[in-house]
Amino acid sequence: MPKDQDTNLQKLLSMALDRSVKGREALARTIGKLFSEEERALSELERALMTDILGKLISDIEIVVRKALSEELSATKTVPHELILMLANDDIEVARPILLESSIVEDQDLVDIIKTRTHQHQLSIAMRNELSADVSDALVNTGKKDVIKMLLENQNAAVSELTLEYLTDQSRRIDDFQEPLINRDDLPPHLAERMYWWVSASLRAHIVRNFPVDIQDLDNKIQAGVHKLVDHDKLVAQKETPAIKLAHSLQKNNLLTSDALVQALRQGEIELFETMFCEMSGFRPAGIQKALYKTKGEGIAILCLSMSIPKQTFASIFLLSRKGSPQGMKTDPRDLSRAMLIYDKVKQEDAKLIADSWKMDPKYQEAVKDIEQTALSEKSAAGARAS
DSSP states (O other): OHHHHEEEEEHHHHHTHHHHHHHHHHHHHHHHHHHTTSSOOOHHHHHHHHHHHHHHHHHTTTTHHHHHHHHHHHOSSSSHHHHHHHHHHHEEEHHHHHHOOOOSSSHHHHHHHHSSSSSHHHHHHHHHHHHHHHHHHHHHTOOOOHHHHHHHHOTTTTOHHHHHHHHHHHTTTOOGGGGHHHTOOTHHHHHHHHHHHHHHHHHHHHHHSSOOHHHHHHHHHHHHHHHHHHHHHHTTTSSOOOOHHHHHHHHHHHHHOOOHHHHHHTTTTTHHHHHHHHHHHHHOOOHHHHHHHHHSHHHHHHHHHHHHHHHHHHHHHHHHHHHTTTTTTOOOOOHHHHHHHHHHHHHHHHHHHHHHHHHHHHHHHHHHHHHHHHHHHHHHHHHHHOO
């Protein structure tokens, strides 16, 4: 046995004979320091002896010393697993540094601690520098809102898409989940879009409840804001088309007019026409296409009337859009007559209201409906309790 190794063992054995409180504290600190000196290679005998001594001491030494020992060993990679596990299962003041920092604690250790130890142990694990998806699932399974919120705020925690989808659904009724979910870098775009609508619907309900506002104008602004967010997410993998760029440029320079729509149609630029119409009306592409091609003319009539497009220009748009439609639609003279009649008979104010209702994104409508139904159910439940 090397001389320095023998000296260290003799020193530890000598200190172990001192059964006073101060003696035990000094022994614990000495062993902790030896473990943390990573540049010093410990022999198997030294490691086994120190682990055995600390294992017997941990339950006896003062908590302040156990806490200092935990802090000393939390960043060390050479400490025996069983010793770290003892500290991780200790009172939270002792366990916290290990749970937050130690790379020696294994995933199954963390899952077991989540299931068997305290609420504070769970919160500490939720804040770890790194978390696997399995450990994240165990934290979610606790069902504790503050633990799950802490997990979601931890960008270093891996969370499976299935769990994110579950928590996204839960965020309908648990507002505390909404902001940390939206801010997660790993939230898939389709879940982010769902979250945007739910959060927006909640905001709408709050504004309508507390302020005198034009609801239709509010809905339009909320949807426009969400669409920008959604489009931005989608444009990460999709560049703007030339038609979109041109429509934006024309709008910016006040050159986007009803005559420009007719000109694009006459030149056979159907995509540009639809993009320009979207830019002018505030409609999404699917909404414009539905109004143009999936009705018998009443859709175009209402849109053009709501946008103050002159009757003659409306007729040109109707005929040319039908002729150049992707489906190659044939124009039925009765459809034109019906569309012209609607244009003449419907008031422009009513046309604007109808057009605004068509702009409502179905996902937004669903979110608003869910919020209203939840509020109604809570009101009914409160009334039943009061009676």
